[in-house]
Amino acid sequence: MNRFWQHLLGIEPPSPGAPPPDDVRLDLASLPQGASAVWLALAAVAVAWLVWKLTNWGRKDLTGPQRATLAALRLLTLAALAAMLLEPVLVLVRREETPSRLAVILDDSESMRFSDPYTDAAKAAAIAGKLGVEAKDGKSAVDRLRESPRLALAQKALGTNLEALAKGRELRIYDLDSAAKPGGGDAARSRKLDDVQPKRPVSPIGDALAGVLSSLRGQPVAGIVIATDGRSNAGEDPARVVEAAARQRIPIYAVAAGADEGPRNVRLAELQVDPVVFARDPTTVAVVVDSRGLRDAEANVVLERRVNEGAWEPVGTQRVALGEDGVLTRATFRVTPAVIGQYEYRAKVEDAGPELTEDDNQATATSRVVRRQIRVLMVAGGPSPEMQFLRNALMRDQQVEFAGWLQHADPGFRQPGDRPITRLPANDEELGRYDALLLVDPDVRSMGPQWPEMILNFVGRDGGGLIFVAGELFSQQLFEAADSKTPGGDWTKILPIVRDAGLFRTDAEVRLSSQNTYTLDLTPEGRGDPVFEFNPDPIRNRAMLTSLPGMYWSFPVTRARPGAVVLSRHGDPRMSNQHGRHVLLASQLYGPGRTVFIGFDSTYRWRYLGEDFFDGFWARLVDRVGRNKALGGRFPFLVGLDKGVYRVGDRVHASVRYNDPAALAEASELVAELEGAGQPPEPIRFEKSPDDPALATAEFPATQAGAYSLRVAPASAPDLAAGTARVSTTAFRVEPPRREIDEPALNRPLLADLARLSGGRVFELSDVDQLDAAIPTREVARTIEERDELWDAPLLYGLVVAGLTAEWILRKRFRLV
Structure with a gap:
């Protein structure tokens, strides 16, 4: 169309370089359709007839041509007006092909940094071949495939097919964040596959799909490709x-x-060894294994050790069954170190199959083996036979470093001991140099006012052992003078017995204690206790216990303290009260320490059967009470948790395992509480395992994130909140749910639903080369129409004006006006 006609029709000229239209047509926007069009045509005929008749109704002297000219001008004007009313539109049609939009969404959540085991070796080799993963640095293609993160494999699979996908399509590459945000498509046009890194703590797959659909609304879309493991855990439901x-x-x-079996990994969470042990003393080494994705699988736990920088030597191998994700598995080894020095232990987990990494399959720990020697301080109120024989026995014992203090001795008296002392310890630090404190009928009042509190701290805080041997000189006044109002004044509360104030013996009891001998009535706990083991043969040992010489005097007490274990009671049934026969030998745990009460002072009489009876009994008893302190003040049990990290909603499984056989009876019950930041302590109840007498367990929910402390002590300990005795404290954390870490397996059902409901398809990484053929849409044919309205065109206005003007001129000429 030339410039002249464009001007007449009021059409803007096309921009320079614009292609010519493929088609041109004229549309009448207001042209009636159907019956209305028929009526319009009839109306037009009627108007034409009326115009002709009106022309003939005028002057009769007009010629036929004159009348026809006037009628034609009137009809031309009416036709121009009718054309304006019909709203003519000039339509310029152009046809073109435009690329369709193909959105590629890469899941950049944390779970995409995991690698998968690909346990089927043949399938793994096929996938590695399809993705072009090659052997390198001594690792096979399958090994490198198993080490590759999910996102890296997805990027590799898409990258090799990106050129084919881009033919006839405009690619837009999104991560989850840019896909979910408005305006994310601008950056998606220039983003590269390798620009996306796994960093998001959640996977809002639904939000990402919704955002892409919104940004592409009204545009030709070939489809949406999403590379993901399907773990949608935030935002809108996909x-x-x-x-x-x-x-x-x-x-x-x-x-x-990802693979259907999900990430697999076994981790050696902890290697538990006692930091200090005695030479030739059996000890337990525990290997704690954590696993993920390996339920019902098995692995070998190998333990090695080396002594004093020597060569590594095997200790043992155990085959363990791995459990649920995050549940710890324990393998225990019983070892007996024979050489004094530094022991290094190395544990490894082997043969667990393909896993994420083997870098965390090994752990080491050290232990120091020391000479078995207990440092004992004995304080005696007087030179009783029990004290003198006991002094000699301890000085002969090579496993004991002995120091004695005889109260009320003459000036210049040389105190007995391997290292004689010139005065009693005056503070906690000096008393803390010993492992066991042996009080033989002591005069505590003359020891100094600080001593009651020193004794409490020595046992309850430092883990020391206390043996109290009652006597006839000072024991009575000791219990009567106990003052609960001064710090440490009532220190007798740490003893395993209770002696009520005002307790006295009847005349009959006095006569019995001075005229007739009695024997020990061992309780079932006492008969099975190693301190009374004089012969390894149970039958012969029972006979020896029965033949022990009788004794005369005893110190009466009211009852055993709750939580204490009674080893022996009075052999005479007449020496009893409402709580049963008098307690003569009892022990209990107090914090990390142990206390023993002996209500008679005649064990020296056992020497009549042989020195080994007396010496052996005291050697075993001193070793028991002093062992914890000598080994660093540790508790006679280990507190363990079933997981390394807890999430809100998990259940915490706690266990207490006794590593000291003597503590099994003494700690028959435990008290425990759970303490969290800003929360009041919550009591926790441990129950003895029916299958394992050395094990107690408890279970409670992790309801709130934060730091927690599990405080455990024997039931004989005072109130945990009082702080007078040290308790075993195990700290752990509860973290908010992190489903990216907790649920990393491939969610194939979700991917199948996305494809099925939308008419798409699920592709494996090895099948991505078929993706281009599966997407039918490439270029999209688009028809573009440019519409120019002509009702206000100069041509129509000119026809109206020209028709009216010409008619007016002719009417003047024909003298019609």
Whole structure:
């Protein structure tokens, strides 16, 4: 169309370089249709007839041509007006092909940094071949495949097919964040696959799909490709979003990034060894294994050790069954170190199959083996036979470093001991140099006012052992003078017995104690206790216990303290009260320490059967009470948790395992409490395991994130909140849920739903080369129409004006006006 006609029709000239239209047509926007069009045609005929008749109704002297000219001018004017009313539109049609939009969404959540085991070796080799993973640095292609993160494999699979996918399509590459945000498509045009890194703590797959659908609304879309493991754990439900995609007829093609079995890994969480042990003393080494994705699988736990920088030597191998994700598995080894020095232990987990990494399959720990020697301080109120024989026995014992203090001795008296002392310890630090404190009928009042509190700290805080041997000189006044109002004044509360104030013996009891001998009545706990083991043969040992010489005097007490274990009671049934026969020998745990009460002072009489009876009994008893302190003040039990990290909603499984056989009876019950930041302590109840007498367990929920402390002590300990005795404290944390870490397995059902409901398909990493052929849409034919309205065209206005003007001139000429 030339410039002249464009001007007449009021059409803007096309921009320079614009292609010519493929088609031109004229549309009448207000032209009636159907019956209305028929009536319009009849109306036009009627108007033409009326115009002709009106022309003939005028002057009769006009010629026929004159009348026809006037009628034609009137009809031309009416026709121009009618054309304006019909709203003519000039339509310029152009046809062109435009690339369709193909959105590629890469899941950049934390779970995409995991690698998968690909346990099927043949399938793994096929995938490695399809993805072009090659052997390198001594590792096979399959090994490198198993080490590759999910996202890296997805990027590799898509990258090799990116050129084919881009033919006839405009690629837009999104991560989850840019896909969910408005305006994310601008950066998606220039983003590269390798720009996306796994960093997001959650996977809002639904939000990402909804955001892409919104940004592409009104545009030609070939489909949406999403490479993900399907772990949607935040934002909108993808099942709802896929309904919108189905309504818009946009297929979703899911690339399954991961293996069905999910990430597998076994980790050696902890190697537990006692930091200090005695030479030739059996000890337990525990290997704690954590696993993920290996339920019902098995692995070998190998333990090695080396002594004093020597060569590594095997200790043992155990085959363990791995449990649920995050549940710890323990393998224990019983070892007996024979050489004094530094022991290094190395544990390894082997033969667990393909896993994420083997870098965390090994752990080391050290232990110091020391000479078995207990440092004992004995304080005696007087030179009783029990004290003198006991002094000699301890000085002969090579496993004891002995120091004695005889109260009320003459000036210049040389105190007995391997290292004689010139005065009693005056503070906690000096008393803390010993492992066991042996009080033989002591005169505590003359020891100094600080001593009651020193004794409490020595046992309850430092883990020391206390043996109290009652006597006839000072024991009575000791219990009567106990003062609970001064710090440490009532220190007798740490003893395993209770002696009520005002307790006295009847005349009959006095006569019995001075005229007749009695024997020990061992309780079932006492008969099975190693301190009374004089012969390894149970039958011969029972006979020896029965033949022990009788004794005369005893110190009466009211009852055993709750939580204490009674080893022996009075052999005479007449020496009893409402609580039963008098307690003569009892022990209990107090914090990390141990206390023993002996209500008679005649064990020296056992020497009549042989020195080994007396010496052996005291050697075993001193070793028991002093062992914990000599080994660093540790508790006679280990507190363990079933997981390394807890999430809100998990259940915490706690266990207490006794590593000291003597503590099994003494700590028959435990008290425990759970303490969290800003929360009041919550009591926790431990129950003895029916299958393992050395094990007690408790279970409680992790309801709130934060730091927690599990405080455990024997039931004989005072109130945990009082702080007068040290308790075993195990700290752990409860973290908010992190489903990216806690649920890393491939969610294939979700991917299948996305593809099925939208008309798409699920692709494996090895099948991504078929993705281009599966997407039918490439260029989209588009018809572009440019519409120019002509009702206000100069041509129509000119016809109206020209027709009216010409008619007016002719009417003047014909003298019609």
